[in-house]
Amino acid sequence: MSRTGRPRNAEADEAILDATRSALVDVGWGKLTMGHVAERAGVAKTTLYRRWANKNELVLDAVAALFDELQLPDRGSLAADVEGVVMEFGALLDRPETKTALMAVVAESTHDEALRLRIRHAIVDRQKRLVELGRERAQARGELPLDSDDKAGEDAAARNADLIFDVIAGAVVHRTLVSGEPVDTSWARTFTALLIGGLPAAMQQIRTEAAAGQPDQKRAGSV
Amino acid sequence: MSRTGRPRNAEADEAILDATRSALVDVGWGKLTMGHVAERAGVAKTTLYRRWANKNELVLDAVAALFDELQLPDRGSLAADVEGVVMEFGALLDRPETKTALMAVVAESTHDEALRLRIRHAIVDRQKRLVELGRERAQARGELPLDSDDKAGEDAAARNADLIFDVIAGAVVHRTLVSGEPVDTSWARTFTALLIGGLPAAMQQIRTEAAAGQPDQKRAGSV
DNA sequence: GAGTTACGCTACGAGCCGTAGCGAAAGAGC
DNA sequence: GCTCTTTCGCTACGGCTCGTAGCGTAACTC
Missing domain, CATH: 1.10.10.60 (Homeodomain-like)
Incomplete structure (x- = not known):
């Protein structure tokens, strides 16, 4: 150079x-x-x-740096891992600078292929790595079934990781930015129940919490 | 006037x-x-x-009209209803005019309270009504447990509808706009399995589909 | 008719964009 | 030392967009 x-x-x-x-x-x-x-x-x-060539790329770099803070420490169970990363991601999106910038650059990226790749590299891929890590940990714990070793198994694992990623990130983004509601412990726990156990489990979780009067802020949801 | x-x-x-x-x-x-x-x-x-006072409101009105197309016909089961609305919503977001505009106005709304209310009224509330309709139908079919009639029950139902809404809409938006992948029948079916049965069910669904070699494009996922 | 509102058109100051040109500053290599 | 190269701050610029004001005209009500 x-x-x-x-x-x-x-x-x-x-x-x-x-x-x-x-x-x-x-x-x-x-x-x-x-x-x-x-x-x-x-x-x-x-x-x-x-x-920087333009405003888009400058802003992207400015907010992408914040995403490096995201971590996925082993919290002992799949539910705890999910709940933790949801809370972290929610807090990140709650910051005014990410709130206003993230969706704007994504919107611009629909007409700017270079920007799209840059977003993918700077943000999406890093988040996806967390998902894969959490998934592998859960499989190692026996909380999720293993993928087969053949090509079909690898393909299935990749599709699965993509799905989980879109569901987690999408739900947190949508709740924070579109619905405008906070990602608090209560919501994170219910969402986690939904992700792991499906709709009936989530409804059960809500009912349990309501019966307890005050949501227990400490205990992590169980599988 | x-x-x-x-x-x-x-x-x-x-x-x-x-x-x-x-x-x-x-x-x-x-x-x-x-x-x-x-x-x-x-x-x-x-x-x-x-x-129109500014570009934001004009564009919002222009794309909000497209959301009126969203329907939720009774497809016979919760799974079929979810799959159907996911496909419809995915197709809507795949159109270039919604793609680029929706996230942009949401981004602007973080600094414009009037715009935020307008989005809520023109788009969010209408979508949420679909979710509530689908939920009530599923409860009538016995696919989901009923809510209690007291105040706690109503509160739980509302929180549940909000959660489902954020998960469905968020996942579709994220897959379409951030991941840049299509919402096709295969994805919709796997997502539906996840929503209803949780992660293990989704992984099972993917494995079944892979084993069949070619994904069956017709059959709706079962509960 | 009179009154009222919407329209098309022109013109305007203000602000931002992205670039060019300049002289000065800060390093590398000799 | 000296030269070469690159970056820096600064000024200036044409071009575009914004949002508004002013005007004469069109459309409709009473």
Whole structure:
């Protein structure tokens, strides 16, 4: 690459991404302008354009960094793992900067193939890895049946992981952004019951919780 | 209201909404401008601003009309009902005008309370009614347990409907727009198995389908 | 007719976009 | 030291879009 010449100011990258995030919080996606971000970051507008081609990619990078925080520690059971990642993901989406930016870039990506690939690489693939990890752990614990070793088995495993991913991420995103309701412990537990045990199990879970009067905030749902 | 004076041109409303939808297909949300829509509709830009305050509300109305197509005919079983509505919703979201517009307006709504209410009224509430209808039908068929008649029962029913709604709509939206994969019969059937019977049932469903070599495109999933 | 409202058209200031051109700064290689 | 290369901040620009104001005309009610 370029080893000669004046090196790029690495601090400027962080300053720009920080400025982008805080600008998202203040004015949202629609009224976010490159000029404002540059001013906030204490950087010339031209510098900004030298590093990002347009607003879409800049904002994507700014929010993608936040997704790196997502972890999947072994919480001992499939239910606990699901509940944990749902809560984490819900908290992440509840932040105003991700709220306004994530759907906007996805919307733009329907007319921008390069952006679509960038989203897939920076966000989707990383989340999907968590799903696969959780699935394998559950299989190792005997909570889920094993896949066969042949080609059909691998294919089935992949389709299964895709499905789980869309259901978990989709439900959390929809509840947070469309329904506008919080992803709290109670919801996470009911959702987990639904995912693992299906509709009847979820309805049973709700009934149990209602009977207890106050939802027990500590105990994790059981399989 | 105003019964005197020159009446509004009703055809212009349709022409503007049509122009908005076709413009969404061609240029997407980001590059859609009020000027272009007006020109396409054969209408003065000022006329457009007399009816809609901004791009957000115009686009929302243009796509909200498409959601009226969603129906929930009685298909005989809970599984068939879910599968049917998933396919319908998937097809709706696969259209380029909804694809690019829906997430964009939701993104904008995080910083525009009026828009949020408008989305809720024009889209969310109507979809949710379908969920409640399907749930009541399933309970009448004995496929799902009944809710108790007291206040706790009503509350549980409402929470349950919200959960189902977020899971169904969220999963379809996420698969279509984020994962970028089609909502076909095979996926709809597996998703339905997951929703009704939980993860083990879904994995079993995938295995059965794989064993059959070619997925059976006709038979609806069983409870 | 008179009164009222919608329409098309033009024009406008304001703001943002993305780029070009400049001189200065900061490093690498000799 | 010196030269070469790249990045930096700054200014300026044409082009586009926004949302509004002003005007004369059209359509309808009373």
